[in-house]
Structure formats: C-alpha cells, structure tokens
Amino acid sequence: MQAFYFVMLCVISFFALVFPNGFFCLADDTNRETGSLCDKADKNPVNEDTFQTNLKTLLDSLASNVVDSHGFYQTIVGKKPNRLYGTILCRGDISANNCFNCVLNSTRVSSNDCPKSRDVTIWFRWCFLRYSNESFFGDMQGTATAITNETDIDDPSLVSQGLSFMSGVAAAASEKSFMFHTEVLNFNQSEKRYGMTQCTRDISRKDCRRCLDAQLVNFETFIGNKRRWEVHGLNCFMWYDDYQFYSNVSTLLSASWRLSSCRSLVSGITVVVSAALLIVF
Numbered sequence: 001m002q003a004f005y006f007v008m009l010c011v012i013s014f015f016a017l018v019f020p021n022g023f024f025c026l027a028d029d030t031n032r033e034t035g036s037l038c039d040k041a042d043k044n045p046v047n048e049d050t051f052q053t054n055l056k057t058l059l060d061s062l063a064s065n066v067v068d069s070h071g072f073y074q075t076i077v078g079k080k081p082n083r084l085y086g087t088i089l090c091r092g093d094i095s096a097n098n099c100f101n102c103v104l105n106s107t108r109v110s111s112n113d114c115p116k117s118r119d120v121t122i123w124f125r126w127c128f129l130r131y132s133n134e135s136f137f138g139d140m141q142g143t144a145t146a147i148t149n150e151t152d153i154d155d156p157s158l159v160s161q162g163l164s165f166m167s168g169v170a171a172a173a174s175e176k177s178f179m180f181h182t183e184v185l186n187f188n189q190s191e192k193r194y195g196m197t198q199c200t201r202d203i204s205r206k207d208c209r210r211c212l213d214a215q216l217v218n219f220e221t222f223i224g225n226k227r228r229w230e231v232h233g234l235n236c237f238m239w240y241d242d243y244q245f246y247s248n249v250s251t252l253l254s255a256s257w258r259l260s261s262c263r264s265l266v267s268g269i270t271v272v273v274s275a276a277l278l279i280v281f
Contacts, residue, residue: 030125031102034232035145037121038114047082048116054078058131059107062088066103067096070178072201074137086131089200091237092180093247094126102127123232128200130234140207144233146219154227158187163216163224166195166240170212173197174205182246193227196239196246203235211236 058077066073071090078084088106090099106122106129114120119132123145130136154162165185173181179199186192199208215231215238223229228241239245 031098031105033105033109033122033124034147034230035121035123036109036113037119037143038117039119050078050082051084051118054082054084055111055131058084058086059110062086062129063100063103063107066090067100071099072178074202081133084131084133085135085137087129087137087200087202089128089198091126091196091246092178092198093182093196098126103129121234125230128232128237136234138202140203140211141234142211142214142218144215144218144231144236146215146222146229146231148223148226148229152226152228154225155191156225158191158193159225161185161187162193162240163220165193166197166238167213167216169195169197170216170238171209173199173212174209179205179208184244192242194239194241194244194246197237199236200234208236212238 054077058075061075061077062073065075066088071092072088074085074087076083076085088103090102094102102124106124106127110120110122110129110131119134120130121143122129162185165183169181169183172183173179179201180197182194182196184192184194197212199211203211211233215233215236219229219231223231223240226240229238230240231238
C-alpha cells in the first residue's frame with residue numbers, strides 16, 4: 001500500500017510541474033455561449049464562394065495563432081471587396097487548452113448560426129470572437145450585453161461598495177500589460193465579492209478605461225443591485241460574483257502557457273509510474 005501511495009504522489013507531482021495551468025485534456029464544462037450578433041444585411045455584396053473561402057481561412061488562422069499570441073490575435077484575409085477582419089480574445093485566467101477549445105467552439109457557432117453574415121460577434125464565458133468585412137481594429141465601440149439573474153438581489157448595504165469596487169478593478173486593468181485584472185472585495189469575514197475586467201489589446205489604455213467605465217454607467221440600473229453579473233462588449237468585459245470563479249493568477253504571462261496533448265500526458269504518466277516502480281521495487 002505504501003508503494004501505491006508513493007507512485008500516486010509521483011504522478012501528482014509530475015502533473016503539477018509539467019502542467020501548472022491545468023492538465024485535463026477536455027475543456028471545463030463551465031464554459032458556455034453567452035450571446036451573439038449576426039448582421040444579416042449585406043451592404044457590400046461579395047462573391048459567396050470567395051467569402052466562404054476567406055472566412056474559413058480567417059477562422060483557421062485565429063484558432064491556430066491565438067495560443068502563441070497569449071490569448072489575443074487579429075488577422076486580415078483577402079482583398080477588397082472580399083476582405084475580412086477578425087479578432088479573438090481569451091479570458092486572461094484560463095489555460096491554453098481551454099482557450100483553444102473555446103475558440104474552436106466559437107468558430108463552430110459562427111459557422112452554424114451566422115453562415116452568410118459579414119459582421120459576426122460570438123461571446124462565450126471564456127473567449128470572444130468577432131469578424132467583419134469592415135475594419136474595426138483599434139476602434140473602441142460601446143455595444144455590449146449584460147447577463148444577470150433578476151431574482152439574485154444583493155444586500156442593499158453592499159450595493160454601492162460593489163459598484164465602487166468594480167470601478168477600481170476597471171482602473172487597474174487599464175494599467176496592466178495585458179489589460180486584465182482580478183481582485184477581491186472583503187466586506188467582512190463572511191462576505192466577499194470577486195471582480196474581473198479585461199479589454200481587447202488593440203485599443204489604448206485610455207480607451208480600455210473609458211469602455212469599462214461606460215459599461216458600469218450604462219448597465220448600473222440592471223446590474224447595480226445584483227450579487228452576480230457579467231457584461232460582454234466588443235472591446236471590454238466585466239465579471240462580478242460572490243464566489244471565486246476565476247483562477248488565482250493570470251496564465252497569460254506564464255512561459256508554460258501552451259497546449260498540452262492527451263498523448264504527451266499519457267506518455268508522461270507512463271514514464272513517471274515506471275520510474276516510481278523502479279525506485280520502490
């Protein structure tokens with residue numbers, strides 16, 4: 001029995017060292033689609049075959065490059081009038097594998113739900129996809145959607161503190177290199193609130209702050225008295241909850257932020273277990 005425990009300890013240690021951002025081969029099932037925008041109007045008609053070819057190339061490029069670009073990637077495909085602009089952003093606290101899987105999910109949703117649309121936005125909890133036949137890179141835009149539960153009312157004495165807290169989280173994100181920030185608000189020993197903010201990295205720090213502040217103002221009536229809510233925009237995003245829904249640290253800055261495969265995982269387990277058995281026996 002002691003030998004068994006020793007082997008298991010070796011396996012766990014291997015996981016912790018080699019896969020510090022998580023070592024599961026499948027994406028966590030807490031990810032979900034939170035909204036979408038599909039512009040059905042085609043103001044500048046293009047050749048459909050060329051559009052579909054460019055769209056496939058664009059989506060493949062976004063999925064292939066987002067991890068190497070630490071969770072944010074933009075690209076342009078094709079020539080006018082068939083040119084497409086695309087961007088993808090992963091939430092700053094998720095692993096490389098979860099980022100990649102979320103991107104695949106978002107591109108699949110866009111292809112299924114908006115097959116002929118020229119301006120598409122897909123929001124998931126863990127990632128954000130947008131593409132258009134008109135350039136939007138670097139332009140701060142105010143379109144956003146808020147998600148909450150109408151019956152999830154917070155303690156009135158905590159509401160104003162929560163909004164002020166999120167304003168501070170917004171300010172901090174705009175100063176970070178990846179424009180991503182998490183923070184904890186301690187009301188007392190038993191009451192805590194958790195906040196997270198993030199901006200797309202093609203806008204300026206000033207526009208990041210303006211974007212987040214505008215969300216707080218525009219949705220204050222809708223989210224102000226709730227204990228949990230999310231706001232998803234085209235350039236900035238906010239999350240507020242009464243439990244820690246995010247990882248403890250940003251994984252974007254980690255040198256080990258990379259995809260891990262099930263094959264390498266199994267090989268690693270085999271090596272570690274074999275070595276442990278040799279030591280024991």
